[in-house]
Amino acid sequence: MSRKSRKRKRTRGARSKQRSPSASTTRAYQQAIRQADEILSENDAEIRADNWPELALDWFASEEPERDILVRYIAEHKQKLGIPWARDLLRLEVFFQAEDHLQIVEYFERAFPRYPRCALVEMWVADQIFRHGGDFWRARQMYRYAIETLPNHPKPYYELGFMSYLLGDFPGAMDGFNQAADRVADDDVELAARVFYNRGLVRYFLAGDRRAAIADVQEALRRKPNYPQAKEALRGLRGRVRWVPW
Amino acid sequence: MLVEFSLNQSPKAAQPSIAEVARSSGNIDQALSVLPSFVPERTLSEARRLLQPWPDGRYTEAYHRSGGILNLFTPPWDERQDEVWTEMLAEWEAQIFPNDQARQEAFRALEQQWNTTPHPFFAGLTPAQVMVGGGPQEAELASEFLDRFTRMLDGRPFESEGQMLIKTLMLLRGWECQPRKDGRTPLDIIVAERNELLARRARALSGETG
Numbered sequence: 001m002s003r004k005s006r007k008r009k010r011t012r013g014a015r016s017k018q019r020s021p022s023a024s025t026t027r028a029y030q031q032a033i034r035q036a037d038e039i040l041s042e043n044d045a046e047i048r049a050d051n052w053p054e055l056a057l058d059w060f061a062s063e064e065p066e067r068d069i070l071v072r073y074i075a076e077h078k079q080k081l082g083i084p085w086a087r088d089l090l091r092l093e094v095f096f097q098a099e100d101h102l103q104i105v106e107y108f109e110r111a112f113p114r115y116p117r118c119a120l121v122e123m124w125v126a127d128q129i130f131r132h133g134g135d136f137w138r139a140r141q142m143y144r145y146a147i148e149t150l151p152n153h154p155k156p157y158y159e160l161g162f163m164s165y166l167l168g169d170f171p172g173a174m175d176g177f178n179q180a181a182d183r184v185a186d187d188d189v190e191l192a193a194r195v196f197y198n199r200g201l202v203r204y205f206l207a208g209d210r211r212a213a214i215a216d217v218q219e220a221l222r223r224k225p226n227y228p229q230a231k232e233a234l235r236g237l238r239g240r241v242r243w244v245p246w
Numbered sequence: 247m248l249v250e251f252s253l254n255q256s257p258k259a260a261q262p263s264i265a266e267v268a269r270s271s272g273n274i275d276q277a278l279s280v281l282p283s284f285v286p287e288r289t290l291s292e293a294r295r296l297l298q299p300w301p302d303g304r305y306t307e308a309y310h311r312s313g314g315i316l317n318l319f320t321p322p323w324d325e326r327q328d329e330v331w332t333e334m335l336a337e338w339e340a341q342i343f344p345n346d347q348a349r350q351e352a353f354r355a356l357e358q359q360w361n362t363t364p365h366p367f368f369a370g371l372t373p374a375q376v377m378v379g380g381g382p383q384e385a386e387l388a389s390e391f392l393d394r395f396t397r398m399l400d401g402r403p404f405e406s407e408g409q410m411l412i413k414t415l416m417l418l419r420g421w422e423c424q425p426r427k428d429g430r431t432p433l434d435i436i437v438a439e440r441n442e443l444l445a446r447r448a449r450a451l452s453g454e455t456g
Contacts, residue, residue, distance in 0.1 A: 101406060134408035136320075137327045166415040168316055168369025168422070205423040 029110075032103045036094040043054045045090055052086035053078075058190060061120065067071050077116045083113050086158035096124065101132040119149035123156055136163055154183035158195050165198065169207045177202060186223075190245075201233060213237050247388065249311040250290050250379035264445075265379070268297040269450040275317065276422035281409055304331075304357040308373035314380040316369035316422060316436060317417060319414050323367055330367075331360055359385055370433075375440040376449055383439045387432045 006088035015215075024144045047055055053074050061070040074081060094116040095103045108125045111116075123146040140163060146156035161176020176197035184192045199218030214237050220230045253265045263272070268277035274297045278290060286360070308325040325331065338356050341347040364370045375391070380388070395417060404410035422433040430438075 018332060121260060130408065131412060132406040132408040134321065134406070134411040137323055140327075164366060164414060167320060167367055169366035170370070172366045205419070208425075 029103070029106060032100065033091060033107075036091040038089055039094050040087075045084050047083050047090065049083060050082050052081075056086045056089050058239045059090050065153070066120060068120075069153070073116075073118050073120065076150040080116055088112065088115075089121070092121070092125075101128050104128045105133060117145070117149075123150070123153070123159075126156075127159070130159065130163065136167070139163070152183055154188070154191060154195065154200060155184075157183065158191060158198075161195075161202075162198060164203060170202055173202045174199070174206060179240070189224050193220045193227055193230065195232045196220035196223065197227065197233065200237075202235065210237055247314060247318060247380070248385075249390070250296060250312055250314070251291060251381065251385040253296060254379050254381045263291070265297060266446060266450040269299075269447060269454040270393065272299075272451065274298075278364065296379065303354065305345070305361050305373045305377050308368070308448070311376050312382055313368050313371060313376045314420075315391055315439075316371065316433070317376070318388075319418060320367065320369070321411070328365070328367070330365055334360060368430060371437070371440065374444060375437070378440055378443045380436065381439045381443050384436045387435065391418065393422065393430070 001195075045055055045059065051102055053165045056074065057067055059068055061067045082187030088107075092104065092111075093109055104125060105128050107133050108121070112121065114217070122142045126139040126142035129142070131133050139158065143156040143160050143163075146153065147160070150156070151190035159176075161173045161180060164170075164176055177195055180191075180195045181199060184195050186192070196216045197220035200213040200220065203216060205215035216236065217230050219236060221227055221234065224230070254263050255267075264280065267280075268274045271277065274294055276294055277297065281290070281293075296309075298309075306325065309328075312318060313320065325384065326422045334356055338352060343352060361373050364372050365376075368376050395414065399410075399413065399419065404413070414436045423431050423433050423437075426435075
């Protein structure tokens with residue numbers, strides 16, 4: 001699930017962009033920052049001493065429960081944050097909205113070590129490291145940190161469950177999806193649907209439990225009726241098809 | 247992976263494999279002498295590494311084995327990422343022992359436990375199952391999967407390296423769990439064959455014939 005898939009206000013000027021690896025040079029990096037600042041300016045995001053926490057919240061965590069998580073982080077570390085941190089966070093958000101995977105990771109690595117660790121930011125950056133960079137082990141550490149710090153958030157459990165599945169650890173995957181299912185909110189349609197869909201398929205793979213798998217896939221479709229993979233999996237599970245698509 | 251498979255293949259049904267000859271004779275070069283002369287030195291060197299006797303303690307060499315088709319695409323990892331061993335070690339360190347001998351005995355038992363416990367990062371294989379390598383059935387299955395994989399993904403563009411890796415692993419995990427005509431999945435077949443190879447290894451080490 002990308003951050004874009006959450007209900008967020010679309011920022012003017014932030015367009016999806018594919019960068020070649022060779023663009024990861026200092027000049028390209030500086031250019032990307034200038035572009036991000038232009039986009040922030042076009043969107044009237046003027047970061048001042050009297051508004052930096054609000055802007056950070058509105059841009060990066062406009063919805064609950066993430067807003068509350070960021071509120072608590074800001075309150076705890078206010079002295080070490082301030083305008084520079086808010087600017088870095090807003091730029092990072094622009095890179096997220098532009099789906100500039102390389103820039104997200106590079107900017108995170110260069111700009112954020114100077115601030116206290118923020119599990120919320122790490123959780124979203126970990127997605128880029130995992131799903132686009134393919135660096136499972138680094139992303140795994142970041143998700144584990146997110147679980148330690150935000151034990152009620154379903155997403156890091158879901159991501160670790162999915163990673164366990166990819167590693168061929170089906171019991172570990174089941175555990176991750178169960179934990180995520182226990183925590184996911186009804187209104188988080190995208191994540192909830194994925195959690196139940198994936199849990200259903202792992203149930204089938206783990207123990208051939210077609211009935212339980214069907215119930216989970218149906219739950220995924222109840223949460224998100226327009227879910228083509230779930231519809232296809234349901235057909236496979238109900239029929240005699242041996243190959244159940246993932 | 248292919249070298250591992252070939253070391254466990256018997257030239258004829260009744261004959262021992264190269265790995266079994268190496269284990270029963272203790273002479274790796276003698277075991278490898280059956281290979282034709284055109285086998286490259288690099289392959290022989292890899293075979294010698296794979297045929298080294300296993301340690302009495304923890305099979306850390308498993309980190310550097312292929313783990314067969316089930317682990318072929320897993321990003322490389324080692325002791326630093328091994329959450330299982332880290333947790334086992336932390337529990338051992340937290341225990342109080344009556345003396346140093348008891349402490350060392352418990353450590354040796356812990357190492358054996360790690361060797362024989364299914365590991366989440368080895369796709370559920372135990373380190374011992376990883377060490378023993380795959381056999382002819384797994385070789386056939388690996389070839390089948392790689393053919394299917396090539397047909398399905400060849401030429402298809404991917405947005406990133408991570409996306410390609412995830413797609414590949416999703417295909418692999420789906421494939422390994424699909425029951426065949428006899429009801430067994432590739433995963434069942436691979437685990438059963440590796441267990442049989444472990445049993446044969448134990449027989450070869452004890453001097454019994456294959």
